[in-house]
Amino acid sequence: MTKGGGVLAVGSMALDTVKTPFGSVRDALGGSVSYFSASARFFTPVSVVAVVGSDFPARHLALFKRLGVDTTGIQRVQGGRTFRWQGVYSYDLNNPRTLKTELNVFEKFRPQLSEANRRKRVVFLANIDPDIQHSVLSQVRNPVFTACDTMNFWIENKRPSLLRLLKKVDVFLCNDAEARELSGEHNLIHAARWALSRGLKLLVIKKGEHGVVCFSKQGVFTVPAYLLEKVFDPTGAGDTFAGGFIGSLARGGRLDLSRVRRAVIYGSVMASYNVESFSLNRLAALKRADIERRFRHFRELTRF
């Protein structure tokens, strides 16, 4: 049996109602694996595993197919209602205020992987109950590396399960507040030391408009965010970053620091495009040449 190619992403598909100082959308395509896959597909084949309701517009599924994303792992629950999130951003675009979360069909999401998905080289577990992340990991067959994201809710309510997960995955992505809360350390170097001592190969701390810090046993890499003239809607920036980051790393498979550095830049470039418009609008229209152009500009902005 040969190992399958590409990345498996397990997480949410959602319909988001978002208001920012610059506009609003209602029931727009969102969810962690939506952003992740629309970003990662530039770098590697992506298969998504998610659940939607019968209200989920067929045009969204058609979009993913058009983007080359393998949607065979998307379960459509007849009569069910899709996961919905409603949030509002003030001018401080780092932290949205959640107005409403309706889990709907996502509440009973217990992913069962197909044989093809069990054999993916790389696995990304988007933010979801860590017990479910464990269940997915137990189904996959010896991937080259695995990565997961989480959120404060799980740090507070499923801490033991999350700590066990840190021993099983290779890469952990979180924001700075989550790194501090999980480790109990205010200083990020101390937080990283704590995390790496639990078996992680790579800790990637996303700081939104302040960039990314990435820790591995090989060293540290820190980079500012790509400077933007207009941030329109930050929703999905973290998962879009993860898509570029994991997608770029998946091409080679190894986690050495020189490849990790470039992957962080690709992730940052993808996130910078994503926040320029609502939903997946910018990601869906993006060309590979746009990505390379901004990668080069990133180098120009930061070299010394």
Added chain:
Amino acid sequence: MTKGGGVLAVGSMALDTVKTPFGSVRDALGGSVSYFSASARFFTPVSVVAVVGSDFPARHLALFKRLGVDTTGIQRVQGGRTFRWQGVYSYDLNNPRTLKTELNVFEKFRPQLSEANRRKRVVFLANIDPDIQHSVLSQVRNPVFTACDTMNFWIENKRPSLLRLLKKVDVFLCNDAEARELSGEHNLIHAARWALSRGLKLLVIKKGEHGVVCFSKQGVFTVPAYLLEKVFDPTGAGDTFAGGFIGSLARGGRLDLSRVRRAVIYGSVMASYNVESFSLNRLAALKRADIERRFRHFRELTRF
């Protein structure tokens, strides 16, 4: 008449009482030109112009002399009391809470430059009433470049004077909140466009633990802060940055972007050392080799 060498720095010398989560000091040596000069002296000769009271310990003046700083421009007011600042930092080390400010002799500070100080190649106007910054500029003879800092108090209370100053100086240093408040633009690219359109050659926005963004008509440079395991006391970090930045630039005199990039890194390195201890303790003990070592490590942390 030949142009004098080195940098002239005009601003405050103070006795600071500071409490951080990690300790406290009482009446410790502080003030903008203290930090600036202890940092800039590694790169260029520095002359300071400031005022102190008769309570200002002779050992502080001796320290500056030992560090090679020209102190002939420090006026000592007999019977006067030195400027004092008292502040406390919580774990959010970006923003101190000021408990007390006693201007004392600093209130009547009207710097009169010596002939030697009028002929310096480079002038740094630390945070002080913009009317006084104008007065200093009117005394200097055709420097290669001039730079100034400010604070929110002057933006709010001396705005017209500050706007006139922006037309006269080459380099403006401020933090991100000040850049936003001064320009009325939330987005830093827009704020920079506004500032550069007023005649500035260089806008340097200091973002504390989140690094620096530097704008010139030639382009943009953005860099994260040097990642530290222990931030002990952030007091003076901005002026220490300015010392490394201006000092490094003063060696050549030109403001082209490749030199500006290296100067930002030197400024960041100096600031990173300064926050590792109270007062000027770390800066005073620093060796040139320490600076170059951390400069190289900075490159290692950020290259891709």
